[in-house]
Amino acid sequence: MSALAESAWLAPLSAAVAAAALAGWILIRPWAEGVHRVIAAVLVLTAVAAGSDALLLLSPDSALLWRRVGLSAEAIRMAALVLLGSTLIGRSAAEADPRAQRRTLVAAVAAGVCLALVWWGGLGAARAGEAGAVVPLGPLGGLAYAVLLLGLVLALAQLEAVLRASREPFRFRVKFVLFGAGALAGFQAYVSAQTLLIGAWRSHHAVVGGAVSLVSVGLVAFGLGRRRLTRTLDRVSVSPQMLYGSLTLLGAGLYLLGVGLVGELVRLSGRSFSVGAAELAVFLLTVALVVGVSSRAARARFRLFVSRHLLRSRYDYRMEWLKVTDAFRSAEYVEETLDRLLDLLAHTFGAPRLSVWMPYEADDRFHQVRSTNVEPPPPPLARDHPVIESLARSDEPLEPPVAEAAGAFLEATRAVLMVPIRGAGELLGFIALSAGPAGAAYDEDDRDLLRAIAHHVGVLLAHARLAEERQAAAEIDALNRFAAFYLHDLKNLSARLSLVAQNAAKHGNDPEFRASAMKAVSRTAQEMGELLGRLSRRSPALGRVEPVDVAELVEQMVRSLGPGFETERRSSQGTIPPVLAAPEQLQQVLLNLLLNARRAVDSSGAGAQAASVRVRIEGEGGQVRVEVADDGPGIPPERLRSLFRPFQSTSPGGYGIGLYESKRIVESYGGRLRVESGPGRGTRVLLELPAVALDAGVGQTSTAVKEH
Numbered sequence: 001m002s003a004l005a006e007s008a009w010l011a012p013l014s015a016a017v018a019a020a021a022l023a024g025w026i027l028i029r030p031w032a033e034g035v036h037r038v039i040a041a042v043l044v045l046t047a048v049a050a051g052s053d054a055l056l057l058l059s060p061d062s063a064l065l066w067r068r069v070g071l072s073a074e075a076i077r078m079a080a081l082v083l084l085g086s087t088l089i090g091r092s093a094a095e096a097d098p099r100a101q102r103r104t105l106v107a108a109v110a111a112g113v114c115l116a117l118v119w120w121g122g123l124g125a126a127r128a129g130e131a132g133a134v135v136p137l138g139p140l141g142g143l144a145y146a147v148l149l150l151g152l153v154l155a156l157a158q159l160e161a162v163l164r165a166s167r168e169p170f171r172f173r174v175k176f177v178l179f180g181a182g183a184l185a186g187f188q189a190y191v192s193a194q195t196l197l198i199g200a201w202r203s204h205h206a207v208v209g210g211a212v213s214l215v216s217v218g219l220v221a222f223g224l225g226r227r228r229l230t231r232t233l234d235r236v237s238v239s240p241q242m243l244y245g246s247l248t249l250l251g252a253g254l255y256l257l258g259v260g261l262v263g264e265l266v267r268l269s270g271r272s273f274s275v276g277a278a279e280l281a282v283f284l285l286t287v288a289l290v291v292g293v294s295s296r297a298a299r300a301r302f303r304l305f306v307s308r309h310l311l312r313s314r315y316d317y318r319m320e321w322l323k324v325t326d327a328f329r330s331a332e333y334v335e336e337t338l339d340r341l342l343d344l345l346a347h348t349f350g351a352p353r354l355s356v357w358m359p360y361e362a363d364d365r366f367h368q369v370r371s372t373n374v375e376p377p378p379p380p381l382a383r384d385h386p387v388i389e390s391l392a393r394s395d396e397p398l399e400p401p402v403a404e405a406a407g408a409f410l411e412a413t414r415a416v417l418m419v420p421i422r423g424a425g426e427l428l429g430f431i432a433l434s435a436g437p438a439g440a441a442y443d444e445d446d447r448d449l450l451r452a453i454a455h456h457v458g459v460l461l462a463h464a465r466l467a468e469e470r471q472a473a474a475e476i477d478a479l480n481r482f483a484a485f486y487l488h489d490l491k492n493l494s495a496r497l498s499l500v501a502q503n504a505a506k507h508g509n510d511p512e513f514r515a516s517a518m519k520a521v522s523r524t525a526q527e528m529g530e531l532l533g534r535l536s537r538r539s540p541a542l543g544r545v546e547p548v549d550v551a552e553l554v555e556q557m558v559r560s561l562g563p564g565f566e567t568e569r570r571s572s573q574g575t576i577p578p579v580l581a582a583p584e585q586l587q588q589v590l591l592n593l594l595l596n597a598r599r600a601v602d603s604s605g606a607g608a609q610a611a612s613v614r615v616r617i618e619g620e621g622g623q624v625r626v627e628v629a630d631d632g633p634g635i636p637p638e639r640l641r642s643l644f645r646p647f648q649s650t651s652p653g654g655y656g657i658g659l660y661e662s663k664r665i666v667e668s669y670g671g672r673l674r675v676e677s678g679p680g681r682g683t684r685v686l687l688e689l690p691a692v693a694l695d696a697g698v699g700q701t702s703t704a705v706k707e708h
Helices: 008-030 035-058 060-092 099-123 141-165 170-198 204-234 238-268 275-294 296-309 317-327 334-349 386-392 407-413 443-509 512-534 548-562 583-603 636-643 656-666 694-707
Strands: 127-129 134-135 199-204 354-358 366-371 415-423 424-435 544-547 565-569 580-581 613-621 625-632 672-677 685-689
Touching: 008 035, 008 204, 035 060, 035 134, 035 170, 035 204, 060 099, 060 134, 060 141, 060 170, 099 141, 099 656, 127 386, 127 583, 141 170, 170 199, 317 334, 317 443, 334 354, 334 424, 334 443, 334 583, 366 424, 366 636, 366 685, 386 415, 386 424, 407 580, 415 443, 424 443, 443 512, 544 583, 548 565, 548 583, 548 613, 580 583, 580 685, 583 613, 583 625, 583 656, 583 685, 656 672
Parallel strands: 565 613
Antiparallel strands: 127 134, 134 199, 354 366, 354 424, 415 424, 544 580, 613 625, 625 685, 672 685
16 A cells, blocks of 8 residues: 555544544533534544544454444434434424424434344455455445435435524524534435445545544534634633723823923923922822822723723624614604613613613603513602612713612612613603623623613604604694584574574564574574583683682582582691682682592492592692592503593593693693502592792782783
């Protein structure tokens, strides 16, 4: 044999060692799963087949034995390759292929048949040839290789199906593993076809097969380590700690250089300073440097500058921004925007606890409106809560306040970062995020991305709110136009009555005319009643602004509405001061609140004897406060959020503008209208108006009239 032929055994031996080493490495890794064990089995069988080829080249006298061993390992490997495809196809697609298990069974049967034929009549006696040993096929050898070839074609089809059905990121993880396994199956199929054509297996197949196996093992190894390699390469950059230390050292060097330059300039200027003055100057500069370095704010700004401008970001912001815009592309309303926001945050950051908070107009407190938590929502946060106060002063993501100030909030949300959502110059809400997967913290890259997302959502929420206000204004305008048609009908009906009155002066003595006139009056009155019944109750005019005794007004209305109401007065000043308002409008507001409470009590089914409406009037601290409480069924949380929006009434036949108009009237006088309610615990409505002193009532009244 030539020199090349004498060292040819190194190729299959190297492949055997590499395959065995990779299989052992896979089996000892803690992340090894079922699919990894199948890959390890394929590698072990590859090592056996390549090792048998190496021994065949080293000892040609035992060529028949080692060929049988190698061919047996190749037959079992064929079945293992089909099993690998069956295992992976269930992970690559949404549903596993029901035919995959049948293919695995067929491959196992084919491998068993091939093994039986190999050891009983499949191969003939080996002989030496010009290019090494030659192992001819026996009587059943053609059938053995034909079965093996069919099994290999099935394995290749299975692996191709996995590659075709896989989706990212699974495709990224298995692509090179499939390439390596496919290369093994493809070369073995080629050798089987060649052996069938020439009727014998030649030893150069062992040399080429060793090289092919070595390349295939390399592909499998790269595929298994690709994800970890990518993560490692992504992190191959100057670490923040090293960069901060280097920049600190550079800053100290520049400081010393600056001190030296200042000294040189002084020397060149010809001025002389005492040694004490020079030492004092150096001391003061050193103190200034130490103070600057020890400042937390200075260090935070320094780290932010370094992370944004000198360190490579973990995010491709172009792709992330496309993802954000795609997520909110079709979101037109507030509810849709909140749903898309929660889904985007969950997919991007993977925090186990996410929640979105927004203020309700009903009580002016921040409620949890979206969450990935399964626990009941935590209590709402008032405007003076430390969390809200800190978010109101910042545009940047913040860590929550100390546990003593926000204990209940932190216990419920496990928040480690809060991101304000601002729009139109005010705080529209915020996002609370717990620690990331495995307790990972949020770095500057995460904070920058969260701030961009929150800014985009703030703009969308502000636009959605403006759109809702425009829609409400359009609906009110439509109602006004609708009412104009009814006013036209009322005008016609009043004209009809006017004509009847005019004709009565002339024909009042005619019995037939009187009968006809009475029918017309009766019919007109009936039509007017039906027409008025379909119109909502609205105040046609503002009325005169004057000091109003709220307590007296409430008690008069309660007396007129009958039993079922309890009133109570409280004042630290002895008497409850008046408020400045138009009596007609204030009466409209109070009547609306009292009737709503009465309807809530009636709808609870408790009856007037078992339940009542409690009205409390208080005067304290320059405010007059009216509290209307009932024991009705309460208001659901989702209804509370839109309680003051027009045309959203829950009462049959209602227009849904009573509370909307009441809130507008109260706020026009500098007051507030709030609602606290919940299912099963009744409703409490709080009306607050600024009090006015009696001696100043005349001046304030005249001013208010001019303003209105």
